[in-house]
Amino acid sequence: MFPKTILMTTDTVGGVWNYSLQLSQQLSARGVRIALATMGEIPSRGQNEAVKKISNLVLFSSSYRLEWMEDPWDDVAAAGAWLLKLERKVQADIIHLNGYAHGALAWKAPVCTVAHSCVLSWWEAVLHQPAPASWSRYRAVVSEGIRCSDRLVAPSNAMLNALQKFYGCLPPASVIYNGVASERFRPAEKWPMVFSAGRIWDKAKNIEAIAQCAAVLPWRFVIAGEGSLPGQMPNNVVLIGKVSSEVIAHYMSFASIYCLPARYEPFGLSVLEAALSGCALVLGDIESLRELWEGAAVFVSPDDKTALERELKRLMENEGHRKALGKLARRRARRFTAERIASAYLRLYRQMLPWTRSSLSLSAFKGRQNLQTRFRDSSR
Numbered sequence: 001m002f003p004k005t006i007l008m009t010t011d012t013v014g015g016v017w018n019y020s021l022q023l024s025q026q027l028s029a030r031g032v033r034i035a036l037a038t039m040g041e042i043p044s045r046g047q048n049e050a051v052k053k054i055s056n057l058v059l060f061s062s063s064y065r066l067e068w069m070e071d072p073w074d075d076v077a078a079a080g081a082w083l084l085k086l087e088r089k090v091q092a093d094i095i096h097l098n099g100y101a102h103g104a105l106a107w108k109a110p111v112c113t114v115a116h117s118c119v120l121s122w123w124e125a126v127l128h129q130p131a132p133a134s135w136s137r138y139r140a141v142v143s144e145g146i147r148c149s150d151r152l153v154a155p156s157n158a159m160l161n162a163l164q165k166f167y168g169c170l171p172p173a174s175v176i177y178n179g180v181a182s183e184r185f186r187p188a189e190k191w192p193m194v195f196s197a198g199r200i201w202d203k204a205k206n207i208e209a210i211a212q213c214a215a216v217l218p219w220r221f222v223i224a225g226e227g228s229l230p231g232q233m234p235n236n237v238v239l240i241g242k243v244s245s246e247v248i249a250h251y252m253s254f255a256s257i258y259c260l261p262a263r264y265e266p267f268g269l270s271v272l273e274a275a276l277s278g279c280a281l282v283l284g285d286i287e288s289l290r291e292l293w294e295g296a297a298v299f300v301s302p303d304d305k306t307a308l309e310r311e312l313k314r315l316m317e318n319e320g321h322r323k324a325l326g327k328l329a330r331r332r333a334r335r336f337t338a339e340r341i342a343s344a345y346l347r348l349y350r351q352m353l354p355w356t357r358s359s360l361s362l363s364a365f366k367g368r369q370n371l372q373t374r375f376r377d378s379s380r
Contacts, residue, residue: 003349005033007092007109009083009099011066012047013040014199015269016098016116018245021050022180026342028056035090039064039079039099046244060086067101067141068119076141080105094349103145110352112345113149117266118142121162125264125286126204143167151352153345155267158288162266174348177292178267179341180276182334184245187278187326188253192219194312195255195279197248197270200227200239204264206284206302211237213309219316222255224248252277256322257315263302265289275333280315280325282308296332298325 006027010020024034036051037060043051051059064079065072080102087095087107095111097103103113119138123131131139146152146163152173154160160175194214198205200223208229214221215234226242233239240247248270252258258274262284265271271293275281281297283289290299298315300307315322 003032003093003346003353005035005090005092006094006096006349007035007037007083007087007090008096009037009039009102011040011098012038012043013066014116017047018269019116019178020098021054022338023342023345024057025054025181026338027346028054030342030346032056032346033090034058035060035086035092037083037086038062040066040069058090066099067138073137073141076101094352096345097145097149100142100145103149104141104147110150111148112151112153112348112352113146114153114155115146115159115163115266116155117159117264118162118166120166121159121266122204122264139166146170151348153348156288156291158286158291159266161287176341176344176348177336178269178272179336179338180269180272181338182276185249185273185276186253187330190256190278190323190326191254192316193251193255194219194221194257194259195223195251195274196221196259197224198260198262200225200229202227204262206261206263209261209302209305209308210259212305213312216309217312217316219256221259222251224251249273249277252279255279256326257282257312259308259312260284261300261302261308262286262289268292272333272336275329278326278330280322281329282311282315292336293329293332296325296328 008020010016020036024036027034034057036057039062042061042063051057062082065075067076083102084105087109092109095107095109097111097113098116100113103111119135120131146167149171152171153176154163155178157175160173164170196207196210198207200207207223210221211229214237221237222240224240224243252274258279259282260271266288268289271281281293283293283297283299284302285299298311300311
């Protein structure tokens with residue numbers, strides 16, 4: 001069986017947006033209709049323009065707060081009621097959730113939940129300690145959303161292992177690596193430039209370490225992303241703010257090195273884009289990035305700024321090694337195509353389509369309770 005209509009949720013404030021659009025574009029090309037329901041913030045003009053380029057996609061916009069935001073639970077409940085109405089309106093065959101909490105709703109269609117990241121694994125990786133008790137309700141809601149989903153997908157084995165560690169018993173789960181449309185990223189004549197992209201305020205990205213190293217290195221550093229860095233910026237560091245994917249692709253095509261000494265990165269779409277652009281990769285030495293880029297990147301401990309400075313300097317001074325590393329990264333990146341990810345999801349959807357409420361596991365069936373008791377109960 002082939003799914004006709006998919007109801008997909010997305011987050012407009014993070015990388016999940018790009019993932020959702022690229023997957024939707026590929027599914028649309030295969031004749032699937034997508035109802036894309038947004039939360040977090042109302043889509044920007046640029047985001048709306050990107051949506052218009054995808055046939056078979058209808059956008060449903062909201063600004064409901066997401067489960068990882070401050071005091072979100074009334075919004076999460078309201079968003080759940082809205083999503084159930086959308087399921088009926090669009091007659092969805094598959095529910096594709098890019099968040100956790102709504103996995104426990106009383107859906108009629110089978111539910112695939114995709115785990116892009118989570119607060120508990122972020123906290124441990126970035127701050128080296130368990131998340132505080134104030135996140136206990138988040139833990140409970142996410143655990144139940146995962147448990148009540150019919151299928152769980154993670155973008156790396158590292159992320160799947162983290163979900164097992166923090167949330168225990170999982171539904172049937174698989175790893176589907178993310179992918180991008182490779183024709184959008186091409187290497188050009190390389191400049192003496194280091195590029196990086198990510199939310200500057202997010203300690204997981206570790207952008208501050210790049211700026212600190214730049215002060216003693218000769219090349220120009222260009223950094224894209226929301227936020228600012230503390231202290232005085234070195235003269236060779238340029239912050240270009242939050243920019244479009246087209247602008248990022250332009251800079252990546254000319255950058256010789258892409259640097260992301262991340263402390264936490266379940267997949268890292270920006271790394272894939274840089275690799276397709278022929279950049280030499282300097283990455284944080286963490287499980288997920290090793291899983292994806294072992295043998296095609298330089299790895300440094302996220303907390304070792306001396307090592308980061310040393311490796312960047314070595315690549316700057318050795319053009320042959322730099323170019324060879326860029327070629328290795330580009331070759332590896334060809335494994336992660338948008339076409340491949342869409343095919344993997346379509347196979348998964350087909351496996352799910354024969355399912356009905358009566359064939360769900362007992363735990364999933366019992367878990368799909370009334371929204372009001374799930375999210376509004378302040379005593380939990």
